[in-house]
Amino acid sequence: MRLLTGSARLAGVIGWPVSHSRSPRIHGTWLERHGIDGAYVPLPVAPEHFPAVVRALAQAGFAGANVTIPHKEAAFAVCDHVDETARRAGAVNTLVFTPQGIEGRNTDGYGFVANLRAHGVDPAAGPALILGAGGAARAIAAALQEAGAEVTLCNRTQDRAEALAAALPPARVLPWASRAAALADYALLVNTTALGMVHNPPLEMDLGRASAGMAVADIVYAPLETALLKHAAACGLRPVEGLGMLLHQAVPGFAAWFGVTPQVDAELYQIVAA
Structure with missing residues (x-):
């Protein structure tokens, strides 16, 4: 069993509701597979609290977060910087917290x-x-x-x-x-x-x-x-x-937050599909 330390890297998925999300299972599998000192957690956040919560997560030391329904357009607005993919998509599904501010990406098309x-x-x-x-x-x-x-x-x-x-x-x-x-x-x-x-x-x-x-x-x-x-x-x-799209879109975020580019394979598919 992995035990978190005080240096653990933290990320999560923000949605309303968020209990249906399979992202914790995806990222949890990769964290276990690579023995990473880190955690990925579901974060149920009502729309009216979304901007404040995102800023608080950045201040609390989170590495970033995924964003799901209904927050993807709100995530675009809260970012200090968005990449060209997010700009063309008009929405953000991946937040990366950096010393320069909140960076927004959209990995749905990539996935x-x-x-x-x-x-x-x-x-x-x-x-x-x-x-x-x-x-x-x-x-x-x-x-x-x-x-x-x-x-x-x-x-x-x-x-x-x-x-x-x-x-x-x-x-x-x-x-x-x-x-x-x-x-x-x-x-x-x-x-x-x-x-x-x-x-x-x-x-x-x-x-x-x-x-x-x-x-x-x-x-x-x-x-x-x-x-x-x-x-x-x-x-x-x-x-x-469609499940493969969900798995592949998670790869860039995991790499940005945890420093390892994970693999989408048959074992991951079976774990998430279960």
Whole structure:
């Protein structure tokens, strides 16, 4: 059993609520694996207290923190510096406390692209169709553009897709009703909506017109295999589950806080999926 010392490095995940987060399991596994004198803790923080708590954590000696729903936009505002990835994503999910102040990063897009590559999918192999227009869609669209892919956004409320496309030129917009008919034009389909998640309605998506070998990625990881991914496998397409994105997006934060770049492997996947 690891015992913390007075020199332990501290980090955590801030959310409201935060009890559902699997991040403590991810980082706890890596801390054990590398024998690091440190801890990663869940931090339930109400929105009205978020800025004050972040500053207090920095003053209390924390190395940093992850930020989850509903704080990612508030985290952007509280930072003294944000990197280009966070700026393009318009949100922060990783805070690093430095002598120069609070640094904000967004690793969601990094995690998504790393998970694609772990499944043998080249993010720049062809055009990508992204369903949704929220924070996750923005981070993933920006990362795919940086990787060299053409991006089209498709959302139930088209005005939101158009606003996001305007923020990420030269992204295009496809009407929600045209999503299935247009699949032959894309090499990658990405669901960034909550449709298909536990306690949510399923994503109604006919993949019958998809191009051969198209990759279908779903960022939902509860359940691990969504109805969309089952449909993709049945159609002979390439399903990419969402848990891997969660694992890969955690790597840069752990490296910044604890000084070790950890590995995402089958053992970690099984521990977090359990």
